[in-house]
Amino acid sequence: MHTPVMLAQTLEALAVAPAGFYVDCTFGRGGHSRAILERLGPEGRLLAFDRDPAACAAGVELAADPRFELIHERFSHLEAVLAARGRLGTASGVLMDLGVSSPQLDDPARGFSFSASGPLDMRMDPSQGPSCADWLNQAKQTDIENCLWEYGEERFSRRIARAIVAARSRAPLQTTGELAAIVAGAVPRRPARIHPATRTFQALRILINDELGELRAGLAQGTRALGVGGRFVVISFHSLEDRMVKRYFRDLARPPEPPALPAESPFRLLQRKPVTADEAEVAANPRARSANLRALERAA
Numbered sequence: 001m002h003t004p005v006m007l008a009q010t011l012e013a014l015a016v017a018p019a020g021f022y023v024d025c026t027f028g029r030g031g032h033s034r035a036i037l038e039r040l041g042p043e044g045r046l047l048a049f050d051r052d053p054a055a056c057a058a059g060v061e062l063a064a065d066p067r068f069e070l071i072h073e074r075f076s077h078l079e080a081v082l083a084a085r086g087r088l089g090t091a092s093g094v095l096m097d098l099g100v101s102s103p104q105l106d107d108p109a110r111g112f113s114f115s116a117s118g119p120l121d122m123r124m125d126p127s128q129g130p131s132c133a134d135w136l137n138q139a140k141q142t143d144i145e146n147c148l149w150e151y152g153e154e155r156f157s158r159r160i161a162r163a164i165v166a167a168r169s170r171a172p173l174q175t176t177g178e179l180a181a182i183v184a185g186a187v188p189r190r191p192a193r194i195h196p197a198t199r200t201f202q203a204l205r206i207l208i209n210d211e212l213g214e215l216r217a218g219l220a221q222g223t224r225a226l227g228v229g230g231r232f233v234v235i236s237f238h239s240l241e242d243r244m245v246k247r248y249f250r251d252l253a254r255p256p257e258p259p260a261l262p263a264e265s266p267f268r269l270l271q272r273k274p275v276t277a278d279e280a281e282v283a284a285n286p287r288a289r290s291a292n293l294r295a296l297e298r299a300a
């Protein structure tokens with residue numbers, strides 16, 4: 001199961017109108033989608049995306065709802081999908097709840113988890129691109145190091161990259177357990193709040209799924225999807241994503257430099273600071289701890 005993060009805050013930010021047209025870019029297990037559908041009347045529509053075939057398979061139970069459509073697609077194709085339906089510039093709300101879902105993280109076979117060993121895969125869509133093992137077994141040491149440094153903000157990136165290259169010269173890496181053990185052996189031992197491989201796994205997941213490229217494209221296309229009065233809500237889980245969302249929304253909402261016309265930006269931020277989960281939610285769902293919700297409205 002996947003517990004949707006900041007559900008009440010998301011619905012408030014989207015201000016779901018019963019006859020509106022909504023886009024859920026990250027269906028997952030449909031927690032947010034179901035809540036949107038509950039608020040939609042018979043005229044309302046919800047189009048959902050997920051790049052993971054397993055998420056799309058889990059969504060078939062909603063297939064009987066004529067207001068709902070779920071497609072197996074990356075949200076970097078949002079604009080093309082909406083254009084094909086004559087829906088560009090008409091969305092009442094666009095939602096992105098980024099990252100991986102609990103079923104993806106918890107299933108060792110998907111290769112995202114260092115707590116239970118499984119094949120070192122990490123692809124949200126296992127039919128696309130190289131697996132993490134394929135990449136790690138052939139990448140240059142400097143590329144591994146840069147990945148860990150940039151996407152994991154891992155201060156021991158050099159040591160870890162060196163240890164990975166040494167290990168794979170003995171035998172190709174195959175499992176998440178092997179990688180977690182290599183990382184744990186490469187960094188200094190000290191009491192830590194998080195597992196020593198947390199940042200390495202985060203970095204590799206971001207790289208393998210091109211998560212920042214997806215977000216960059218998704219932000220631009222999600223903005224163009226909005227109709228007047230439409231709202232764009234993004235929930236992110238780490239600082240690289242949150243920074244990108246924050247800057248993108250801030251720049252859109254900034255008034256144009258004179259003498260550009262119109263003098264006002266057509267976009268406005270719904271709140272200056274990100275919305276975060278309250279203590280009760282964090283206690284019940286630790287994933288919510290690092291979530292930041294930001295929202296933008298197309299006012300004109």
Ligand SMILES: C[S@@+](CC[C@H](N)C(=O)[O-])C[C@H]1O[C@@H](n2cnc3c(N)ncnc32)[C@H](O)[C@@H]1O
Nearest residue numbers: 004026028029030031032050051052074075214
């Ligand atoms: C955090 S989960 C969403 C959970 C969902 N809101 C719920 O309540 O069940 C993120 C989902 O987005 C999907 N995803 C991540 N990046 C994507 C992308 N670029 N395009 C489409 N789906 C993506 C993942 O496969 C995952 O299923």
